[in-house]
Amino acid sequence: MLALAAGCPEAPPLSLTVEPATLAADGLTRAVVIARTRDPIEGAVVSFAATGGALSSSTAALVDGEATVELVAPLERELGRSPERAIALSAFLQLSESERLEATAGVVALPPTDGPPLLFLDAEPPAAVAGSGGAVVLRVLARRVAAGASLTIDVPGFDADASATVEADGSAVAALQVPATPGDATVTVTEPASGATALVVVRFVAEGEPLYDLTGAFAQIGPARVKLVSGALAPNPQCAIAPSIILATFVQAGLDVQASYRTCDVTFPPVTSIVGTITNQATEAFYQAIPVVEQQFALPNGELGAEYAPPPSIVVVGAALGDPEHEALPTEAEDPRVEDTDGDGRPGVTVENSLGGLQNIVFRNIGYAGGQVRSSNRIVGDRPGDLLATTETSVFGIGGAFLPDTTALGSVVELVRIDGRFGAWDADVDADGAISCAEAKDAAAAVAELVAPDTPFDCGEER
């Protein structure tokens, strides 16, 4: 009551609103995002971030206490099978080295109501032992198909329901009988009026054979979480998400797997220092310089849910070390261990730092990515700690003052098949029979489903 009598507002120092609260995931619809300050501030710029869609700008000037940007909706394919996708929005305003105002809001992306029908098809389980009896459940999710519509189901050479009826929630269910002999059943579901289809391959294996076959190309999508510590950071420490995309190629024989991992993309998180925001951008030559990691390992059993636990991957770029895991990184360009790995005439490898320009560095990444084999198409590491990636960097020159020490925080990871086998996403856009890093990067946005654990900028409880 005293506060009301005094007329003093109870609003937070910075607030964030989004209008409307939902938007169609058509890649075009826009929402207006407004950050408002409680107190008058002149000459300030608000920074924005979103976990989905595309912001018209990551910054906006504060005018009369408001800074406005637009959020362009994500594409429908980014929803995957989910009926909706929550997008977290955040805004901050750095007033001084120690004072930072922050606010968060949310918006929900929904499947568009206009457009052609879209079908998704899953099999539960995705594989079974031939002759074991019972049935596999075929689950269809139909978007923009009227309730009561009949979908046709085609499984050549296998005993399955010929049709399924769409329910009010868009779901439809059918059964595929487990056959007496091994074989792959290719299931196609079709919405007759539009011709929309979806496909899944169900594996029926002989007794004793693995229920999954990982042979092929996968996108390993890892939203690594890191804690950054440096005297030049404000605040110090800072925590951030550093997403990476790795093209993983497997050859499976029995339970033995021969794997190769090519790093296609690593996003260095921007850091806020005593002189402002600093970003690091890797060059294409940088990625080319990262060696492909080859590994051989055995899976513990052939059941769905088997633990996938390859050895840690150790990569050193820019130097040749006798003990890549433990040896200290070179600190001088003249160190004989330093190599011009990216071939640009500079020692080590080169990244572009928004403050210091081109930086010549040596870096080491020790990464562990594990999970469970859910099917021939998907390995899921959804336990925080299934992804642990530690990066250590040595910089030649003055830029080192702004490169922080990095500690890995537990995160999640998923490996999703992108070579079209077993009805999976086919990323081979140029149809040359191989998946390139560019194709893997394009596919990753469409197939990713896991979201990294909450990572407060100031590290919260993980300080």
Next chain:
Amino acid sequence: MTRVSRLLDARAVLVAVALVGATLPCACTPAPRAPTVNQPPLPVLAVPSSARVGEPVLIDGEASHDPGGAVSDAHLLFGDGGDPATGLSAEHTWQAPGLYLVELYVVDNEGAAARARARIQITP
């Protein structure tokens, strides 16, 4: 005055105080402040909503600016896997239909960076 009416009067006074208080100028409004650290740049990206395959398109980021300094570096990405362009503006031609994400990165003279994004529909 009955006990009930006294209570009603008291409540009316409280409501009146609250209403008056809510309309009074805020007694604790602080003086305007200004940031004491460098503020990031402001990217401005102008992209047509649509174009045809093979048609040169001007991607214009020339309105980008920095409130306390100058834009010192800029890159444009076109969403088709092609090489990025250096600078605030560039002409680009898409070779296949689709919905592409165009991005402009700008860096100011004190090292702060910002990004603007827009989508363009390329038709056959």
